[in-house]
Amino acid sequence: MNPDNIRIVLVNTTHPGNIGAVARAMKNMGLARLYLVEPRVFPHEEADWRAASAQDVLAHAVVCATLDDAIGDCQFVVGTSARERRIPWPLLDARQCAQRAARASVNEQVALVFGREDRGLTNDELKCCNLHLNIPSDPAYSSLNLAMAVQVVTYELRMLAVAGSLPVEQDEQWDAPFATRDNMERFYTHLEETLVDIEFLDPAAPRQLMARLRRLYSRVRLDEMELNILRGILTETQKWVKKARKTEG
């Protein structure tokens, strides 16, 4: 995937705030090339404000008179489409679309085109696209805000960009090594001993107590530091029991 080959194209945007929010969404997800086809007002302070730290994206935005000007040099064009069209068109969701766009971006210029806030893209504009994109939404209220739609699509691109380097395996960055089986067994022995000491566990009628505690602590995968804390607590507890018994007897 080459993000430098991917552009976001906004057609006839009405609210400058949305343009700013799109710029921020793009930069958050590692994209920088914004094309504006006949925006109603641009530049505008509301766009700057909503862009927050992405004003460089706005500063480099290319303002075009027509959609053709914005996508003329592109080999792969995706148009967002809210409604069912009379003539069916290949319709992908944002995830599928991101995959296709990411692949194409390696060698080609890619455009992701978003329409007007109230009416989306016209049928003529959609006919210029290789694919149509639809973001799944609740039929009860299916109209996403423009910048939100851009956010979802660029997020899917980002997910592809980081695939492989994601914290999928949370355990990898853990701050202490996980406990070995041997140390876990020592802990369970110590735990059982202590529970007998404090008379919470009756060795004559142990029921399922140790089984439940084993399930609990194996589920969590204790690290060595946590194991030390728990064993420290057991040791202290045993001292108090000894002290109580000694003074008692």
Next chain:
Amino acid sequence: MNPDNIRIVLVNTTHPGNIGAVARAMKNMGLARLYLVEPRVFPHEEADWRAASAQDVLAHAVVCATLDDAIGDCQFVVGTSARERRIPWPLLDARQCAQRAARASVNEQVALVFGREDRGLTNDELKCCNLHLNIPSDPAYSSLNLAMAVQVVTYELRMLAVAGSLPVEQDEQWDAPFATRDNMERFYTHLEETLVDIEFLDPAAPRQLMARLRRLYSRVRLDEMELNILRGILTETQKWVKKARKTEG
């Protein structure tokens, strides 16, 4: 997945426009339950405007004084986290998080918690969460707009809803209900009290002890039966300390 069991919780939101945009993002994706913990201003016309046709979500929003009030009855709590923490916590991306939340929502109350626009959630707030969520972004500009973050997470939930079938996980067939936040807090209070009693925890120099134990037990998601066992152990331990001290003095 049961969207009625999933709530979005916003903590200390500054801009009412963001609250409105969140309401719209939620409704677009089929969610309706919004909780606001100490919003700076609400209701507000800017919230209404940005909510567009999701003003019913705003009208039913629950305003709370504390985070505890908003999540006390929840069994599964996810907090959004931008930064690396001193003590690593299980960190999932939005997709993994949506899978876990969707599964939990079948039988449990689920909260997805989002922090302040400028500073996110505090460490104390993050400690109340079972999981931390991080949305992949470009390190060059990683701070997503609040409503955008909600959009991405709710979009991932929607993708699962339209996919139809979730992969089954162990949690669904668990033999006891998972503990609520309120009961977990009572457990932590009892645990801390007991550790002070046995002189394992020095209130004058607590270090990271409780933080580490909280991480351990939120990671595991205790069920109510396990919670009862652990609290039983604490109660017995405290009796022995009392006995030792009485005979001593």
